[in-house]
Amino acid sequence: MTDAAVTVTAPAPALARLKTGLRWRALAAASLPQIAFFVFLALSWEGMARWLHSPLVPDIATIAREFLLICKNGFVLQEIGATFVRMSLGFLVALVVAFPIGIASALSRTAARFFEPGIILGLTVPGLVWALLCVIWFGVSLASPVISVALGVLPSLVISVQHGVNSLSVEVIEMSRVFRLHRTAVLRRIWVPWLYAFMISGCRVGFSLAWKVIVLVEIFGMSNGVGYQLNAQFSTQNVEGVIAWTLAFWLTMILIERGVFRPLEKHANRWKKGSSHE
């Protein structure tokens, strides 16, 4: 009843060379298309800038100079950091609130009906409205960005949790009942890993929504952060400034995607067949 395993052996140095070769190739395959995108974008932009010859479309050199300027003394990091702390806090608050609401809505039809209008409200109201209201109510405090981000992200997270809970198969639940698994085992071995795998993509979407809200709050009610800087550049008609800040934030988001969400997703889905590709 043992399963035969076939091992292919190659001389050790050749194998090692082959392995490093493969690793380089994989790295190239993963990053070349992205580098190509940046090059393509830069070239088209530069072409457009030269062709239009307008101060509204600054060329790459000007943008790069501006970018270096905001990078001086780590200023850009400081501002992005401030934005990120607000965003993450709001997001976490939403996540913590979304779990009980999502679980209740999944388990009880009455709860689902109760929360439904609220969720639709949340999906309908633009982030701009939350931003304005929170700035009016809470002023220039940490509460404004955190609460408006939380409100902006909450409905989609609730829906995500609800779907996650509903999509666990009845068969698995029956199995846990037959074997009389302890409540903590059901929670730790079934619900947590299942929802973890399910929620990662929901969180990723939620996080990009959070950005769209936070930038508005910072425009209206904060005295620092990326949103504030964008607004400051805008009010002085500094196009390259707006672009440089956008660029900085874009790069940060790519880093977060690669450094946080990808690895988390990979980990959460490690048990799924066909999830080993990038």
Added chain:
Amino acid sequence: MSSDITVSDLKKTFAGGARRARSNAPLFDGLSLSITAGELVALVGPSGCGKSTMLNLVAGLDRPDRGEIRFDHGQADIDLSVVFQQPRLLDWLTVEDNIRVVFERDGKKKGNAAHITHDLLARVGLTEHAHTYPQFLSGGQRQRVAIARAFAISPDILLLDEPFSALDELTARRLRLLLQDLWLGEGHRPTGILVTHNMLEAAFLADRIYVLSGRPATFSSIIDVDLPRPRSLDDPVLFDVHRRIMQALT
């Protein structure tokens, strides 16, 4: 300790969703059945006659409209295992953890989980896959995990609902032998109910075969299989039994 199973005067009707009048007729009405501790009986019959429903009732996943199902001790104290048609593993736990998880149950802890798991993995031939996730196994290997899991708690009662019907014949054959080994290997053999469409499988594994048919379902025939264990899959007597079941069914 393995336990008697006494089903008395069972009635079960599924209401709703029924367009045809026949579907509202009770599945069972006054059905009784008693199985002595340590016996393994097979339940055969046409599709839709209520075999899975019967197992669900015994497993406590569903409630009868009338009648009762009794064990030696209360339902809450019975150690009951089920092998379903699909393995129903937790895909996000490794093979080993899928077996170990059943030790995290209500009430008493039984035995040394690590030791028993290790031992069972060896007996079902999956030691080298202990740390593999189920989705990376073949169907037969997954069903072996489900069987190992079922035996892990040394159950008093073992319910098998077409455990091998999703597998190819060769794999099914091996697993029938494996099941017999595991069942015979238990200190006190669990009382078993096997639902199957494979009459040779019923003849090979069971002490007695109940042929269920009609609506409400009744036992149209009960066939004893008096063969010593361990049995061989190619014992000609099994073919006799097979013929008798087929006669009872048609």
